[in-house]
Amino acid sequence: MEIKVLGPGCANCHTMEQLTITAVKELGLEAKIEKIADIQEIMKYTMSTPGLVVNGKLKHSGKPLPSLEKVKELLKAEA
Amino acid sequence: MLDSFASFITYRLLSISQGSRLGDSLHFFIYDTIKIFLLLTVIIFAVSVIRSYFPPERTKKILSHKKEFIGNILAALLGIVTPFCSCSAVPLFIGFIEAGVPLGVTFSFLISSPMVNEVAVVLLWGLFGWKIAAIYLGTGLFVALIGGFIIGRLKLEKWVEEYVYKIQIGEGQEIAQQVFKDRLQYAKWNTADIVKKVWPYIIIAIGIGGLIHGYVPQDFLAKYAGPQNPFAVPIAVALGVPLYSNAAGVIPIVYALMEKGLSTGTVLAFMMAVTALSLPEMIILRKVLKVPLLAVFVGIMTVTITIVGYLFNSIL
Numbered sequence: 271m272e273i274k275v276l277g278p279g280c281a282n283c284h285t286m287e288q289l290t291i292t293a294v295k296e297l298g299l300e301a302k303i304e305k306i307a308d309i310q311e312i313m314k315y316t317m318s319t320p321g322l323v324v325n326g327k328l329k330h331s332g333k334p335l336p337s338l339e340k341v342k343e344l345l346k347a348e349a
Numbered sequence: 350m351l352d353s354f355a356s357f358i359t360y361r362l363l364s365i366s367q368g369s370r371l372g373d374s375l376h377f378f379i380y381d382t383i384k385i386f387l388l389l390t391v392i393i394f395a396v397s398v399i400r401s402y403f404p405p406e407r408t409k410k411i412l413s414h415k416k417e418f419i420g421n422i423l424a425a426l427l428g429i430v431t432p433f434c435s436c437s438a439v440p441l442f443i444g445f446i447e448a449g450v451p452l453g454v455t456f457s458f459l460i461s462s463p464m465v466n467e468v469a470v471v472l473l474w475g476l477f478g479w480k481i482a483a484i485y486l487g488t489g490l491f492v493a494l495i496g497g498f499i500i501g502r503l504k505l506e507k508w509v510e511e512y513v514y515k516i517q518i519g520e521g522q523e524i525a526q527q528v529f530k531d532r533l534q535y536a537k538w539n540t541a542d543i544v545k546k547v548w549p550y551i552i553i554a555i556g557i558g559g560l561i562h563g564y565v566p567q568d569f570l571a572k573y574a575g576p577q578n579p580f581a582v583p584i585a586v587a588l589g590v591p592l593y594s595n596a597a598g599v600i601p602i603v604y605a606l607m608e609k610g611l612s613t614g615t616v617l618a619f620m621m622a623v624t625a626l627s628l629p630e631m632i633i634l635r636k637v638l639k640v641p642l643l644a645v646f647v648g649i650m651t652v653t654i655t656i657v658g659y660l661f662n663s664i665l
Contacts, residue, residue: 313516317405317437331538332404
């Protein structure tokens with residue numbers, strides 16, 4: 271599974287990354303997590319950061335951040 | 350009912366005598382805290398439901414290829430309800446320009462969004478009454494409208510970084526369909542998220558207010574920075590521009606200044622300068638705007654906010 275966390279590097283984006291790492295660990299998934307800060311790359315998916323992209327599909331964008339449970343749900347749907 | 354509850358706690362439960370300074374301050378603190386948290390929860394929840402209808406993707410569509418002026422008005426209004434995190438300013442800006450939103454209209458949105466929002470309005474309403482909240486809302490929209498309109502008229506597109514016009518936007522940006530239950534769920538999250546973030550500032554503001562209310566004479570600062578001092582507004586704006594805070598963070602300062610007798614126009618101008626303009630925001634926007642455009646932006650905003658401050662000092 272390929273996961274991308276989109277965000278230029280604010281507090282929210284950092285939290286989003288931590289949530290994703292925790293969710294992947296707790297679900298025991300095999301996943302490559304990539305942090306995307308490049309604006310051109312982000313714009314391919316969304317203009318509201320932070321964003322979560324799983325296997326090339328945008329799963330979440332903007333505020334408020336999803337809960338850990340919600341992230342797990344989103345990841346499970348793609349697993 | 351709130352009043353009698355606050356009285357019950359202060360005068361009966363803690364048996365502090367009525368009319369004493371401590372009693373007055375505590376009564377005020379309890380009453381205001383409950384009132385503001387009730388207001389905050391109800392209004393943020395309502396705004397969040399409205400907000401769920403206007404994700405940035407939809408706002409972008411509404412504003413794309415709009416005529417000037419009408420576009421500026423719409424952008425200022427949409428700025429109130431469209432959610433965006435300050436770090437999204439750059440992708441949002443690129444997305445808007447790419448979708449054919451005129452530059453001036455984009456600026457109206459960027460100005461209004463951090464400055465005029467439900468948190469600012471509720472806090473002003475709860476602490477100073479609905480009139481001040483309405484004035485802030487009205488003039489905030491006006492500043493966003495005028496600021497964006499002038500930038501649009503000046504035709505400054507050449508001072509936007511060239512790469513902005515070249516970025517290709519992906520297809521995967523359709524707006525997710527939501528049923529009403531999802532919107533309520535979103536509103537619940539958003540309300541909890543915001544209340545969690547702003548409550549310490551509110552407690553500090555009311556705490557300061559309570560102390561000042563009971564102990565410091567009302568016209569403490571009025572002697573130096575009241576309406577008769579012509580430099581009060583420009584000084585307040587000049588202090589506010591480099592400072593950065595969201596609406597909630599600046600409220601304790603605003604409250605203290607207002608309670609100590611600074612005039613309404615001066616304080617509102619200060620609050621607008623703090624929320625609308627800031628050094629970190631300029632650094633973020635520098636990624637998409639060249640320095641002359643940034644300077645024009647800061648200049649227009651400073652002047653407009655100062656005028657608004659004077660205007661209110663003269664009529665209130």
